[in-house]
Amino acid sequence: MKHYTQFAAALALTATGAFADGHATEVPFALDWKFEGPAAPYFAAIDNGHFESAGLSVEITAGSGSLDAIPKVATGAFPIGFADINSLIRFLDQNPDAPVTAVMMVYDKPPFAVIGRASLGVSEPSDLEGKILGAPPPDGAWAQFPIFAAENGLDSDSITVEPVGFPTREPMLAEGNVAAITGFSFSSYLNLVRLGVPEDDITTLLMADYGLDLYGNAIIVNTDFAADNADVVSGFLEAVAMGWKDAIADPAAVMPALIDRNPAADAGLEQRRLQLAIDANVLTDHVMANGMGTIDPARLDAAIEQIKMVYEFQNEPDASLYFTDAYLPEGGFPLN
Structure with a gap:
């Protein structure tokens, strides 16, 4: 320094x-x-x-x-x-x-969240098991995901993590290529709305509501x-x-x-x-x-x-x- x-x-x-x-x-x-x-x-x-x-x-x-x-x-x-x-x-x-x-x-x-789609079977944390999760490596929400998984007893080995870029994160979820993504709640949610995903199909799992201090x-x-x-x-x-x-x-x-x-x-x-x-x-x-x-x-x-x-x-x-x-x-x- x-x-x-x-x-x-x-x-x-x-x-x-x-x-x-x-x-x-x-x-x-x-x-x-x-x-x-x-x-x-x-x-x-x-x-x-x-x-x-x-x-x-x-x-x-x-x-x-x-x-x-x-x-x-x-x-x-x-x-x-x-x-x-x-x-x-x-x-x-x-x-x-x-x-x-x-x-x-x-x-x-914190706005750290997992955002999924109900139509793809994601409504609660346990639904992530067996699914594909899109996560940008530099994402702050992804950095906290292991704590979220531990607090909710998730089998992380059963979740397939797909490294994605920030620009492709929401489009991949909108197209159904992944079942959920990590991101900031206010950013990913409205990006999906802009892409035409019905709001009642968007599941926002705010990590602070699921055990994170x-x-x-x-x-x-x-x-x-x-x-x-x-x-x-x-x-x-x-x-x-x-x-x-x-x-x-x-x-x-x-x-x-x-x-x-x-x-x-x-x-x-x-x-x-x-x-x-x-x-x-x-x-x-x-x-x-x-x-x-x-x-x-x-x-x-x-x-x-x-x-x-x-x-x-x-x-x-x-x-x-x-x-x-x-x-x-x-x-x-x-x-x-």
């Missing part, structure tokens, strides 16, 4: 100078996925002036899966990203000196950068929370910010996708009571124990390495 130290030092000097002369600090942000509905709050934070109010100029780059941003942030290609915290835990076990941690939970209830995607930072730019990180997180607050208050109002960046998107479908994410993954009972961004330490400990069921840690797990609330306000960000 020595090459990153030089990058962080240069960026820290840039940030300091930016605040000193009144110009906005440029902060590249690595998203987890394409510019779809759940990305709208981040673009709203740009267009509604929340990043600007924090003295930041943010450029958002699309990702290729919920694991994608982790090495980008760890190596210093991006100072801030959005990624699956469970994959981050494993990454840090395998790369214990990597300067990366989570600083704000966004998907308090895991958290989902979080804002992650390079810890070297954050140590030298605490105000930048705190301001970034506040702007993100404001973007989500805007989206929750009026999902339709943030769609233009998304469509400006993805003109080919269907605004109605993406608004529905955003609403699904808000209802199922972001605005949970914990968030309503404790604010956005925070975690329950006991739940994170339970999640680590679940990860141990299917992953052999090389080092003793240390929850303090995986998440810090140092850049959050006490009690998180209120969304109501």
Whole structure:
């Protein structure tokens, strides 16, 4: 990571100078996925002036899966990203000196899901036995599937796993070439609807409803950068929370910010996708009571124990390495 130290030092000097002369600090942000509905709050934070109010100029780059941003942030290609915290835990076990941690939970209830079709015999977890499951190797939901299988007593050897690409995942299920797929609930469900699969034929097995205590995607930072730019990180997180607050208050109002960046998107479908994410993954009972961004330490400990069921840690797990609330306000960000 020595090459990153030089990058962080240069960026820290840039940030300091930016605040000193009144110009906005440029902060590249690595998203987890394409510019779809759940990305709208981040673009709203740009267009509604929340990043600007924090003295930041943010450029958002699309990702290729919920694991994608982790090495980008760890190596210093991006100072801030959005990624699956469970994959981050494993990454840090395998790369214990990597300067990366989570600083704000966004998907308090993870969208990891197995999505099947009732007409292909998939209505509950046990139906997966003897079936073909399509799973993209970099998929965050696929990374958690062994825990889902263990919690539900599935015979994994009886499930034929077909490695598939993200672009072909839903089409293969729509065409009946696989009986189920792994994916994010709000993404795969509406992609199938767009492909003409009847909604009453789609089975969504949200892993959090079937025994998983895991958290989902979080804002992650390079810890070297954050140590030298605490105000930048705190301001970034506040702007993100404001973007989500805007989206929750009026999902339709943030769609233009998304469509400006993805003109080919269907605004109605993406608004529905955003609403699904808000209802199922972001605005949970914990968030309503404790604010956005925070975690329950006991739940994170339970999640680590679940990860141990299917992953052999090389080092003793240390929850303090995986998440810090140092850049959050006490009690998180209120969304109501």
